[in-house]
Amino acid sequence: MRKFEKQSGLVMPLNRANVDTDFIIPKQFLKSIKRSGFGVNLFDEHRYLDKGEPGRDNSQRPLNPDFVMNQPRYQGASVLLARENFGCGSSREHAPWALDDYGFRVIIAPSFADIFFNNCFKNGILPIVLDEKIVDRLFGEVEEQEGYALTVDLEAQQILLPGGESIPFEVDAFRKYCLLNGLDDIGLTLQDADKIKAFEQQWRGVSPWYFGVQG
Amino acid sequence: MTGKTLYDKLWDSHLVTQRDDGTALIYIDRQLIHEVTSPQAFEGLRMAGRRPWRADANFATPDHNIPTTRNERAEGLEGIRDPISRIQVKTLDENCHDFGIFELDMNDERQGIVHVVGPEQGATLPGMTIVCGDSHTSTHGALGALAHGIGTSEVEHVMATQCLLQKKMKNMLIRVDGRLNPGVTAKDIVLAIIGEIGTAGGTGYTMEFGGEAIRSLSMEGRMTVCNMAIEAGARAGLIAVDETTLDYIKGRPFAPKGEMWERAAAAWRALVSDENAHFDRVVVIDAADIIPQVTWGTSPEMVAPITGEVPDPEQESNPSRRENMRQALKYMGLQPGMKMTDIKLDCIFIGSCTNSRIEDLRAAAAVVKGHKVAANVEMALVVPGSGLVKKQAEAEGLDKIFVEAGLEWREPGCSMCLAMNADQLGAGKHCASTSNRNFEGRQGFGGRTHLVSPAMAAAAAINGHFVDVRDMLLTLDR
Numbered sequence: 219m220r221k222f223e224k225q226s227g228l229v230m231p232l233n234r235a236n237v238d239t240d241f242i243i244p245k246q247f248l249k250s251i252k253r254s255g256f257g258v259n260l261f262d263e264h265r266y267l268d269k270g271e272p273g274r275d276n277s278q279r280p281l282n283p284d285f286v287m288n289q290p291r292y293q294g295a296s297v298l299l300a301r302e303n304f305g306c307g308s309s310r311e312h313a314p315w316a317l318d319d320y321g322f323r324v325i326i327a328p329s330f331a332d333i334f335f336n337n338c339f340k341n342g343i344l345p346i347v348l349d350e351k352i353v354d355r356l357f358g359e360v361e362e363q364e365g366y367a368l369t370v371d372l373e374a375q376q377i378l379l380p381g382g383e384s385i386p387f388e389v390d391a392f393r394k395y396c397l398l399n400g401l402d403d404i405g406l407t408l409q410d411a412d413k414i415k416a417f418e419q420q421w422r423g424v425s426p427w428y429f430g431v432q433g
Numbered sequence: 434m435t436g437k438t439l440y441d442k443l444w445d446s447h448l449v450t451q452r453d454d455g456t457a458l459i460y461i462d463r464q465l466i467h468e469v470t471s472p473q474a475f476e477g478l479r480m481a482g483r484r485p486w487r488a489d490a491n492f493a494t495p496d497h498n499i500p501t502t503r504n505e506r507a508e509g510l511e512g513i514r515d516p517i518s519r520i521q522v523k524t525l526d527e528n529c530h531d532f533g534i535f536e537l538d539m540n541d542e543r544q545g546i547v548h549v550v551g552p553e554q555g556a557t558l559p560g561m562t563i564v565c566g567d568s569h570t571s572t573h574g575a576l577g578a579l580a581h582g583i584g585t586s587e588v589e590h591v592m593a594t595q596c597l598l599q600k601k602m603k604n605m606l607i608r609v610d611g612r613l614n615p616g617v618t619a620k621d622i623v624l625a626i627i628g629e630i631g632t633a634g635g636t637g638y639t640m641e642f643g644g645e646a647i648r649s650l651s652m653e654g655r656m657t658v659c660n661m662a663i664e665a666g667a668r669a670g671l672i673a674v675d676e677t678t679l680d681y682i683k684g685r686p687f688a689p690k691g692e693m694w695e696r697a698a699a700a701w702r703a704l705v706s707d708e709n710a711h712f713d714r715v716v717v718i719d720a721a722d723i724i725p726q727v728t729w730g731t732s733p734e735m736v737a738p739i740t741g742e743v744p745d746p747e748q749e750s751n752p753s754r755r756e757n758m759r760q761a762l763k764y765m766g767l768q769p770g771m772k773m774t775d776i777k778l779d780c781i782f783i784g785s786c787t788n789s790r791i792e793d794l795r796a797a798a799a800v801v802k803g804h805k806v807a808a809n810v811e812m813a814l815v816v817p818g819s820g821l822v823k824k825q826a827e828a829e830g831l832d833k834i835f836v837e838a839g840l841e842w843r844e845p846g847c848s849m850c851l852a853m854n855a856d857q858l859g860a861g862k863h864c865a866s867t868s869n870r871n872f873e874g875r876q877g878f879g880g881r882t883h884l885v886s887p888a889m890a891a892a893a894a895i896n897g898h899f900v901d902v903r904d905m906l907l908t909l910d911r
Contacts, residue, residue, distance in 0.1 A: 235757050236632060236732050240872045245853045249498065249517040251472035251524050253585075269878040272517055301753060303633040306666070307872060308851075309568040310470065311584035332636055332668050333568060333582055340586035390600070391454040403586070404481070407594045410450055410458060414486075414596055417449040417460055424446075427689035427697045428462045428561060430489050 220342040221400035225323045226369040227296030231360045238307035243316040257319030291364045300327040305334025314341045324370050328353050339393045346387045436707025438604045440639040443579035447562045458596040462561040465547045466493035468525040470566025474589035475528040486595040492556045493529050493536040495522045496546045497853045499846035506844045545819025545845040548572040548786035555685025559674045559701040569786045571662040575655035577674035577704040603713040605638040609646035611720040616903035619654030620886035623661040624726035628736040635667030646720035652681040653792035660787045664733040673705035728871045728884040730761035739901045745769035780864040781813040781894040785850035788867035789818030793887040798831040800891035806839035807897025813840040816848040852877045865893040
């Protein structure tokens with residue numbers, strides 16, 4: 219996994235609550251057996267005016283001029299500012315894959331859906347929960363100032379605003395460690411292989427009916 | 434001393450190790466696999482030269498991309514017209530073969546929606562920890578198993594290590610007291626709960642459902658309730674084990690047999706929350722107050738009783754919520770103040786992991802029997818949850834009732850719940866759907882979904898607009 223250290227980038231505001239994973243990446247793009255190439259279809263149903271299909275040349279499709287992502291001032295954004303319950307709905311990891319592939323590295327919202335939140339960390343994206351009042355303020359500032367950018371320092375757990383002010387944020391120690399070092403969860407878990415084997419042996423004794431039964 | 438909740442018991446019995454910050458490794462007894470969220474996980478194993486930690490803990494069946502017409506199904510893989518979908522289903526077959534994983538392939542009689550097939554085969558058992566790369570894995574909590582949806586990276590992690598990295602959730606109890614009125618079903622219970630606590634109300638919690646109304650439900654009804662725990666934000670839903678649970682499981686192919694069954698059943702009877710267990714949040718609902726529910730918006734929390742009206746965003750004080758309501762009504766093409774019974778339908782969908790089990794089909798058939806689908810309904814699909822549900826329904830003659838009424842009787846799969854196959858809702862069309870999500874575009878680009886129970890969807894089919902199924906049942910009784 220890519221290491222996350224410090225990230226400076228333009229902020230794109232998505233002023234909408236309960237953005238679900240169908241909104242982030244519609245189902246027809248889930249037919250792919252790959253992990254990459256979803257960025258061009260991020261927010262597909264709102265970004266384009268027509269219906270997207272896998273394999274289509276997206277550069278030929280009509281863009282929705284009213285969607286925030288198509289405004290020139292937000293091109294190249296890497297920080298997504300969102301509203302409450304971002305990422306609700308399905309467990310599709312295609313959602314963070316699409317956000318990452320487009321170039322988003324940080325998502326700031328007052329709250330996230332659990333599965334999506336978890337999936338972000340597996341893909342080098344940092345989801346940050348901030349108080350709703352601070353998020354409101356950021357929405358105001360981003361919309362007011364063209365070129366509004368933030369720096370997110372994961373090590374220090376601080377967000378640096380353009381005026382020099384910094385806002386602290388919380389992150390689980392283990393997730394922070396994995397992101398900072400770009401660590402693969404599986405490798406780390408397998409360091410505990412002996413504990414897993416010991417547990418499994420004990421559990422098989424207690425509940426043999428969960429093992430080896432085939433219909 | 435404070436007792437333990439059912440969730441506490443399941444967590445404690447599967448805890449392998451815990452780190453200082455509370456992150457734990459939880460042992461996983463069963464992983465259910467389908468074609469959409471698994472190919473990248475298998476590819477990851479291959480790239481790292483890894484094998485599944487315990488192949489026999491995995492159970493696969495394709496469901497999302499599967500065509501549902503008889504002719505397409507008869508052709509096997511070639512019947513999947515979309516080449517990208519076909520590759521995805523074929524890839525699942527190949528991966529299961531290469532990694533020694535049990536699979537019910539698309540033309541196996543037992544194939545179906547993974548959340549219908551798992552319990553049906555006894556691959557879901559009480560006391561298990563269960564994961565699947567699908568958010569509706571919460572369904573399996575109805576059998577007293579700790580079950581939730583995970584992403585593809587976690588699918589690979591569980592395959593490789595038999596464990597999931599998790600922090601313990603908080604405990605929530607939703608107690609539904611008393612008895613339901615006739616015509617009110619499990620679907621109405623869970624929609625009413627979501628309407629009450631909101632689509633993020635359960636975020637960070639494991640949600641146990643209890644109370645007389647829940648205890649009185651069949652296993653099918655309990656699965657409907659737990660299925661939609663995720664729509665209230667909770668990754669896992671739970672219902673305590675009782676004799677209804679054990680009666681349902683006994684004799685199923687993957688369930689223990691003989692002396693092993695007796696031992697297992699004895700252990701499973703302890704899978705209930707202790708009397709003095711502590712819940713971080715308790716919500717109490719009176720079953721008698723629940724009226725058949727219909728969603729009017731683009732989130733499952735945007736729901737109203739059939740006797741109600743489409744709400745007015747201008748009456749909402751929270752600005753973010755008000756804006757959300759405006760966006761939803763614009764997308765849905767509905768006006769504030771409109772009666773729910775005035776919403777006309779173009780399409781009816783009876784199916785999905787929420788409501789495609791035998792009891793659901795019986796309830797829908799009872800309502801449509803002897804009637805015809807209304808002229809303005811362009812498409813009406815009944816998609817059984819599995820090949821075995823289909824077989825049972827046909828043995829009971831339900832297929833004939835549906836076909837005579839003008840509904841299409843299809844082959845099992847996820848179908849128009851998420852419209853990854855050819856079953857799609859047209860732009861601007863209103864659908865009475867027994868599925869679980871009414872998000873924008875969920876059932877098809879521009880489609881407008883109204884979530885309801887199977888009985889309510891059936892009643893809408895023959896009237897062409899929503900009606901209170903309780904009124905129809907009164908007529909039926911006479």
